[in-house]
Amino acid sequence: MDLSYTPEEEEFRARLREWLGKVLPTLPPKPSPDDWPARRTYDLGWQRMLYDAGYADVHWDASPTVRLIFLEETEKAGAPYVGANFVGLLHAGPTIAAEGTPEQRERWLPPMLRGEEVWCQGFSEPDAGSDLAALRTRARRDGDDYVVSGSKIWTSHAEVADWCELLVRTGPAAPKHRGISWLAMPMSLPGITVRPLRTLAGSAEFAEVFLDEVRVPVANRVGDENDGWRVTMVTLSFERGTAFVGEVVACRRVLGELAAEARRRDCWDDPVLRRRLGRLNAEFRGLWRLIQWNVSEAEGGSGVPGVGGSVFKLRYSHARQELYDVAADVLGEDALDLDRPWVPDRLSSLAYTIAAGTSQIQQNIVAERILGLPKGR
């Protein structure tokens, strides 16, 4: 058991810190969260800066430990998050890298790395959420095209995306997991309608996407026809990996600010509140150690964190909600003021036990795949 970093890893950290110190002051001001075109420009601009400095492919080619250092240091320095590049860099990109043809990799990967194209994800449907494999968006073969009709939901960045990684049903007669294909769909095609969805936090974070006889070239399919479920699982195993490193760093910073605020407001003398903050300190320290444990495991093995990510996500999503509930107790009636810090974060934290696999589905995964309990309902 060793928590120290190699000289090479420390050198990577030092160079990254130095670079961040130089470039972050040159960034334009952050755009308003509701201004999607401005957010796109800002996020792509940041990715381009990473590309020029040689950090663009850190999510793909770097060792798990180097990726951990990258995410930790960028968060600590207050650098922009992946934002609109999220689906490309963390979902579609790794899938294409693992399952695409050389031509497909050449067409789609370099623009992602250079910050030129935005991807969105068309997986969930109104009737296929936790039971994703029940998706019904239909793709009928017609010559060199698939003709696609159906609807997708919870699609982040749909308004400004160039591409959509789309799951469609190509084999309606086959068992549900064996009739799905993975397509890269240009968002400029005729027949696509995007309707933004407003979240309970008030922001238009994602959208519904309606598809009406959209003609997607067969050449845009990654993997074999009807093999899309397996192709997708490659993607989802990335989704549950180191995606939360920056957020845990941020939560630990918020926790410190919260304690300082509690002292300013004289509620630090309340032993119940103080001890809840102490317990949260243990919680996020433990989660940070679990990240280091999982990353080290990935380092020694396949490089793809497995179901251990479910263990992490279950605990982290709950801890994040508890953090902002404690923040509300510190704020008192100010917790009802949307202009106060932490109040919008409290609202957005409510998504964490639902998005990317609900806590109930994650508990099924842990119980069945790690503990070996029988499948059943």
Add this chain to the structure above:
Amino acid sequence: MRFQLTMEQRALRTAVRGVIGRGPSAGRWGPAAQFPAPLEGGDARPRLDRALWRALGELGFFSLRLSEADGGAGLGLPEAALAFEEAGRALVRGPLVATHLAAGEVPGAATGEVVVAAADGRLVEWLAEADVVRRGAEGAVPLRSVDPLTPLHRVPAPAPADPVAGLLTAAEQLGTATRVCELAVQHARTREQFGQPIGAFQAVKHLCAQMLVRAEVARAAVYAAAVTADRTDIAAARLLADEAAVRGARDCLQVHGGMGFTWESEVHLHLKRAWVRAQRGGGVTESEELLAADLVA
């Protein structure tokens, strides 16, 4: 960064598990014969397993952190934590922490020939059975211990908390958290109701999943605290491991249903031991206050 067990650490864990597994009381948590229920009368006081104690001594359980010149193995806290995790897992009886901390200071402690007790928090475990009683045991008064396998005395003034004792306690709690999860899963896979294993029901499945989640978060925190030996890391490990052990044992009892509530089931022994350990070193309050203070330091 390689925050995983080394080959040597895995071998050490296997060796400790092997010695504990060969002990005369191994695998026998049975009813009256060994641990009479209070209602059955007679001498319900548990005895130390002196043979196992000596075997642990020979293995280096108490001396492993002493230098080789002092007859130890020159190992560190991570190895000690792994050994204590195994002891916790197997419900090994006796003042393990006090004797381990006495190695090199009290003659015979390192080799397992002498059993050492000491006050921790407001309690002394195994005071009457120990050969040597260290610090803070003045004015000790016996109490009727809730844990049939840990005799307890109360002391008037709390002993100052020792961080290493806290870490070793957290490691024992981690062992309990792991063991009760295994027991619950074994039962959920084999016990059938409504024509299927109860582990196929989500209500049971989710109890088991949460037991594993708490144990794995505690594991990362305990092992990291063993590496850093930092007071705040140890306090965090204590909180997470106490929770994983106590709540895990409670959930394990729930999964076992009525059988879990019986004296002859092993489950209550894990729960009661976890309660005893959670009181050491000032208990939960002290750890939470230390971690709160760290936020504004």
